[in-house]
Amino acid sequence: MLNRQPGDRTLPTLVTLLVLGMLLMTFDVRSEGQGVTSVLRTGTQTIVAPLQKGAAFLVNPVLDVVDSLANIAILRETNLILQREVAELEAELISVDDDLARLEFYEQLYDLEATGTDIGRTVAEVIGRVDPLDKSLIIDKGTNEGIAVGQPVIDTNGYVVGSVQQVTGGTARVVPITVGSDGVAVAVGEQLGVVLPQINDNILRLEVNPAREPVLAGEKVVTSSQSVRFPAGYPVGEVIVDAAPSGADSLSTLVEPYMNPDNIRVVVVLAWPPDPVAAVTESTTTTTSSTSTTLDGSTTTSTVDGDG
Amino acid sequence: MRLRTVLVVASLLLVAILVQTTLFSQTEIFVPDLVMLVVILLSLTRLRPEAVLAIAFLGGLSIDLLGSSVLGLRAMVFTIVAYLALRTRERADLGRVVIGLWAGLLTLGGVLLLLVVGTLFGQTVLLGDGVVGLLLLVPAANTILTWIFAPMVVRFIDRDTTAFRYA
Numbered sequence: 001m002l003n004r005q006p007g008d009r010t011l012p013t014l015v016t017l018l019v020l021g022m023l024l025m026t027f028d029v030r031s032e033g034q035g036v037t038s039v040l041r042t043g044t045q046t047i048v049a050p051l052q053k054g055a056a057f058l059v060n061p062v063l064d065v066v067d068s069l070a071n072i073a074i075l076r077e078t079n080l081i082l083q084r085e086v087a088e089l090e091a092e093l094i095s096v097d098d099d100l101a102r103l104e105f106y107e108q109l110y111d112l113e114a115t116g117t118d119i120g121r122t123v124a125e126v127i128g129r130v131d132p133l134d135k136s137l138i139i140d141k142g143t144n145e146g147i148a149v150g151q152p153v154i155d156t157n158g159y160v161v162g163s164v165q166q167v168t169g170g171t172a173r174v175v176p177i178t179v180g181s182d183g184v185a186v187a188v189g190e191q192l193g194v195v196l197p198q199i200n201d202n203i204l205r206l207e208v209n210p211a212r213e214p215v216l217a218g219e220k221v222v223t224s225s226q227s228v229r230f231p232a233g234y235p236v237g238e239v240i241v242d243a244a245p246s247g248a249d250s251l252s253t254l255v256e257p258y259m260n261p262d263n264i265r266v267v268v269v270l271a272w273p274p275d276p277v278a279a280v281t282e283s284t285t286t287t288t289s290s291t292s293t294t295l296d297g298s299t300t301t302s303t304v305d306g307d308g
Numbered sequence: 309m310r311l312r313t314v315l316v317v318a319s320l321l322l323v324a325i326l327v328q329t330t331l332f333s334q335t336e337i338f339v340p341d342l343v344m345l346v347v348i349l350l351s352l353t354r355l356r357p358e359a360v361l362a363i364a365f366l367g368g369l370s371i372d373l374l375g376s377s378v379l380g381l382r383a384m385v386f387t388i389v390a391y392l393a394l395r396t397r398e399r400a401d402l403g404r405v406v407i408g409l410w411a412g413l414l415t416l417g418g419v420l421l422l423l424v425v426g427t428l429f430g431q432t433v434l435l436g437d438g439v440v441g442l443l444l445l446v447p448a449a450n451t452i453l454t455w456i457f458a459p460m461v462v463r464f465i466d467r468d469t470t471a472f473r474y475a
Contacts, residue, residue, distance in 0.1 A: 010357040010394060017365045017387045024369075024380030025429060037379050044373035048325070055330040063334055129333035130375035131341055131382075132446050133422060135436040138329065138374075165376055175376055179436040202437035262336065262437070 042168050049171040053140055056127035119231060120271030122147060123156075126264055127171070135179040135261055137162075141269065142170045152230045152270045159258035160184065160236045161267055163229055172269070176261040177236070178202050185227035186236055188215050192224050195236060195255055204237060204257055209250035215243050221255050231272050313355070316465055320346055321367050329374065339442065340449035343367045344418050347386050348411045348450070349458055351393035353465045364390035377431045385425065389418040404455050404472065411458070412451030419446050 028037045068075065106112070124141035141147055153161045153174045162176040177184050183194040186206070193208035206221065219239045225232035235258055243253035324342035332339055347364040355363075368386035372379045393414055400410035419442065426434040459472035 010361065010391065013358040013361045014387060014391045017361055018384055021365070021368075021380040021384030021387065024383065025378050028379035029429060040379070041373050044370065048374060051322070051326055052329055055326040059327075059331045059334075063331070128329040130329055130371055131343070132332070132339040132442050133419070133426075133434045133439065134375045134377060135433055136376040173376055175433060176436075179433045181430065181432050197432060197436075199432070199435040200437065200439045 038166075041166055045166065045171060045173075046168045049142075049168055052127055052138065053170065056125075056140070120146070122269045122271070124172070124267055124269055126267060135176060136165065137174045137176065137261065137264065137267070139172050139174055139267060139269070140170070142168045142172050144169050146271060147172050147269050150229070152234075152272055153267050154234060154270065155259050155264055156266050156268065157258070158234060160223060160230060160234050161259050161261065161264060164269065174267065174269075176259075178204065178257060178261060182229070184230060184236065185224045186221050187224040187232075188219050188221050188239065189213075191215070192226060195221065202257065202260065203240070204255040206239065206253050206255045207250065208245075208252075209248075211245035211249055211251040214245065215239050215251060215253055217242050231270065313465065317350065317355075317363060320461070321363070321370070324367075325370060325374070337445065338449050339445050340453050341415060341419070341446050342453075343371055343382075344386055344389060344415055345411065345450045345453055347390045348393050348414050349454065349461045350465070351390055351397055352407070352458060352462050354468075355465070357394045360390050360394060361387055376433050377426060378429050381426055381429065381431065382422065385418055385422045388421060389414055392417065404459065407458055407472075408451045408455035411454035412447040415450040416443065416447040419443055 031037055033041075071078075122141055122145050124139035124145075124147075126137045127140045128138050129136065130138070139153075147164060147167050149164055149167055151164045153163060155161050160177060162174050162178075162180060164172050165175045166173040177195070178197050180197060183196040186193055186195050188206065188208065191208050191211060191213065193206050193211075195204040195206050198205055206215070208215065217239050221236045221239060223230040223232055223234045223236060237255040237257040239253055240256045241254045243251045245251045321343065324346045328340070328342040332342065347360070347367055350360050350363055351357075353360075364386040365383045368382035368384070369380070371382045375382075396410065396414075400407050423434060423439065423443075462471045463469055
């Protein structure tokens with residue numbers, strides 16, 4: 001006779017749930033996070049976002065106090081350094097104001113107009129992460145503030161952080177370049193390459209192919225004009241190991257990113273590209289860029305998408 | 309499950325999710341996995357084992373829906389952790405310290421499983437900087453929290469003031 005004790009149904013329940021979990025994973029991977037799973041994620045985040053914002057509103061001041069107490073010994077010194085920096089920056093600002101006034105004068109003199117290519121910026125606060133392992137950041141701005149999936153994110157110093165992966169009305173999730181599955185097309189000097197994340201490391205791997213000349217430690221790495229995910233010229237990091245082209249005219253070295261996702265509290269989301277039609281094209285090409293890594297242009301990548 | 313129990317468990321999970329995604333997402337040393345911890349603590353209560361498994365699955369699924377990794381990953385891992393917890397809870401019931409260590413070991417198993425299955429499914433977002441350190445930090449934090457909160461949680465859910473009173 002079958003024993004109907006409650007504990008006896010534990011194993012069948014486990015197996016059922018594991019099969020369900022496996023099906024969900026397969027479905028999510030196959031649909032590349034789009035469709036039903038995307039709707040589910042957006043719905044859940046929309047429900048939880050106000051609560052998260054409320055919790056962050058309560059928790060952040062407490063964390064700030066704890067942080068201040070922990071660093072009380074160096075606060076005075078830090079304050080002095082910051083005061084000095086503020087004085088220097090104020091002097092620079094006056095100089096920039098003078099330059100702007102002169103520029104405005106010349107624009108009026110020669111009847112020039114702005115090209116309208118300025119990139120819109122939305123400042124957002126990081127309200128948290130999902131769990132200790134998941135390095136993506138949750139920010140407190142969403143579609144209500146004009147944020148869209150795929151938009152690039154920088155920190156307050158202008159260093160590249162990552163890109164928006166998921167967005168709801170009031171929040172968005174940002175995946176840093178140090179853990180994202182896609183590489184970033186970059187320029188080192190006059191050479192073009194791609195930086196890729198590494199496992200268990202904040203350091204990025206730089207691959208240049210074809211490589212014409214060596215890359216030296218200390219060289220700046222910035223986003224390239226061939227990038228479909230980031231506007232050109234934004235600082236990514238600094239080369240930390242010298243490397244010379246190998247036999248196959250390629251080189252590989254390491255890049256230390258300027259930003260550290262663990263310390264970021266405020267980010268800036270760039271409304272890029274400014275043209276929404278281009279934005280749609282870019283977002284579709286982003287998924288393929290990781291496989292090709294040589295970002296040859298929208299025509300080629302679109303074709304790959306169509307084939308895929 | 310009675311309505312009170314359902315509400316208590318749902319509230320517990322919601323608080324765990326909120327505290328984890330806000331407070332403990334900004335700490336560097338003390339980094340517990342609160343949802344996994346809640347699942348482990350629920351296995352110590354008198355809730356039906358199938359209900360604990362279902363709660364573990366839903367808790368994991370909630371984190372999956374909020375996170376950036378593949379849907380179902382944590383749901384599966386938390387369910388397995390809950391099953392292991394249910395199967396071994398009798399052996400851990402020797403004292404608060406032992407229960408804390410037991411929860412730490414289960415958490416270690418859960419984090420390892422999460423990384424292994426995540427790697428198999430190409431979840432690079434889980435394999436960022438300091439992942440090896442987290443293998444120690446997350447179980448350690450869960451051990452401490454279990455040592456402190458396990459009796460309170462079990463007594464509250466089971467409405468049994470005699471639970472976890474060791475001579």
